[in-house]
Amino acid sequence: MTEALRADGLQYAYAVVRDTGALDAALEGVHGVAGEPVRAVVHLGLAVVAGPVPAGEFDEGPLKERLEKLEWLERIARAHARVVDAAGADSGVVPVRLATVCRGEEGLRRMVETGRERFTEALDRLDGRVEWGVKVYAAAPPPAEPAAAPTAAVSGRDYLRRRRAERQASAERWGRSEDGARQVHDALCALAEQARLHPPQDGRISGASDRNVLNAAYLLPREESPAFAERVEELARSSAGVRLELTGPWVPYSFVAPFSEDTAGAPGGGGGGPGADRRGRSGV
Structure with missing residues (x-):
């Protein structure tokens, strides 16, 4: 032996x-x-x-x-x-x-x-419970065109003002995505008995090019799975600027x-x- x-x-x-x-x-x-x-x-x-x-x-x-x-x-x-x-x-x-x-x-x-x-x-x-996983992704903003260096027609002050506006627009975009993710999470928590928030997944691990702004698990009775999946689909259609990914049902590891x-x-x-x-x- x-x-x-x-x-x-x-x-x-x-x-x-x-x-x-x-x-x-x-x-x-x-x-x-x-x-x-x-x-x-x-x-x-x-x-x-x-x-x-x-x-x-x-x-x-x-x-x-x-x-x-x-x-x-x-x-x-x-x-x-x-x-x-x-x-x-x-x-x-x-x-x-x-x-x-x-x-x-x-x-x-x-x-x-x-x-x-x-x-x-x-x-x-x-x-009798199962776990469902939901990830919410926000598409990265399109790459900004390289800003031209100041010229006689564009003063250094104008150049800096434009770069500041670009950064602010990018921050607002991410803020809206995170707000959307919170709304998705709140809606799903209303259906689940418990929820767990995991750290956002690094794109180098997941292979996703979009930014992960929500990585959550939800616990619910097995028989309520169809209604939960339907609600995720509804949120995917109504949530602008984000993409939802549903996985499960799984053994409730989380x-x-x-x-x-x-x-x-x-x-x-x-x-x-x-x-x-x-x-x-x-x-x-």
């Missing part, structure tokens, strides 16, 4: 669900961050979705080094999200912090014991405080959840 498959070897934790006895079917054919089959480890009425991973890649030292590599981290985040989505397809699920690794199945059980109250509260609170398994024998723990780029994008 290889080190990665030993019951007392490193176990990568993905999520916690209630033990309903039906999880094995949902996880059939699902593979994790190291290509390993995942399974449920049951304890105290809950089940940790986990899989064995090799120490050469996921022990504390190697893991810390790899977490600094964006390409590796993105691959791990996407695999992590696939497992969580499979585990939560038909039931409530609490995602575990990305790159939480326990020592053996005993470490997974200690994680359940340590966080049982918090896991149970989150499962109760999020039962509404669970990431559980860090620091007290249950984990050799390492990574950053936050899988993040927005794990999701496919569908523009509205």
Whole structure:
């Protein structure tokens, strides 16, 4: 038996669900961050979705080094999200912090014991809920033509006045976009049970050329998703000067405080959840 498959070897934790006895079917054919089959480890009425991973890649030292590599981290985040989505397809699920690794199945059980109250509260609170993501973009102003240097016909004072007016117009444009984003957010908050504001996404990461002025997540009952999506479409049509992007529905990552398994024998723990780029994008 290889080190990665030993019951007392490193176990990568993905999520916690209630033990309903039906999880094995949902996880059939699902593979994790190291290509390993995942399974449920049951304890105290809950089940940790986990899989064995090799120490050469996921022990504390190697893991810390790899977490600094964006390409590796993105691959791990996407695999992590696939497992969580499979585990939560038909039931409530609490995602575990990305790159939480326990020592053996005993470490997974200690994680359940340590966080049982918090896991149970989150499962109760999020039962039947889904997360929708909405981004609002403001198109960048067209590039200004290079201002001509002052001539006899255009004094230095006139030149400076014109440049000041251009800067003011640009600032007003961004201000209107941010006002529009706030109006969108207020309208969607009226439909959602909870909302979370994330930092605007850097265009170098998203690939979007427009400026991101709102990056938000909204929690609502699954059955209210059609009405929410329809409202986003209405806002997209009526909001001038901005572009809306809707993604979802997703497992409610943004509404669970990431559980860090620091007290249950984990050799390492990574950053936050899988993040927005794990999701496919569908523009509205």
